């Protein structure tokens with residue numbers, strides 16, 4: 502199934518995606534995670550995008566579109582994918598339509614208060630990218646990932662200044678995609694406020710799985 506997860510930062514897209522991969526049997530492709538891996542590897546891409554991401558701004562469309570185009574051309578994405586964090590602008594969505602036919606867009610509906618609560622406590626595994634939370638989902642051993650033993654840390658762009666910027670950017674550049682896809686008749690809404698087990702149930706229901 503070819504899916505997009507659309508929603509503000511901290512809506513729980515990555516957390517649901519980890520569970521949804523098992524349900525739909527398609528890879529989870531997160532542009533943010535690809536950028537963070539490039540930054541950790543200090544590749545040319547990583548060096549180019551680090552300051553932009555730390556400031557909570559968007560990487561340019563051309564760079565991001567090319568990255569996704571190459572990723573979707575790989576063998577594991579031929580039957581389907583869960584795109585998390587892409588597209589984030591109308592030009593990205595228009596470009597995506599040129600190289601892939603998206604079946605459904607899952608819109609994560611959550612108020613700003615919920616976003617701030619989640620991002621304020623979010624911790625991420627540096628190695629596998631799994632999301633934890635200081636209150637709702639602590640790792641069993643402090644700062645150590647339950648799944649791979651990697652270091653659990655706070656993303657630079659989860660600092661309060663960057664979070665405000667990311668929310669502004671979301672409203673100005675990404676939220677218009679809700680109408681863009683609703684008009685195409687492929688958008689489904691889920692209430693993203695509950696805990697992940699409940700969201701998994703909504704996810705299956707809205708996709709008729």
Ligand code: AMP
Nearest residue numbers: 532533534554558559560565586587589
């Ligand atoms: P995320 O992990 O999805 O919150 O993404 C982290 C950061 O990576 C974003 O705040 C942007 O700086 C950058 N990024 C991720 N996806 C995109 C995209 N589709 N377009 C532009 N920048 C992106």
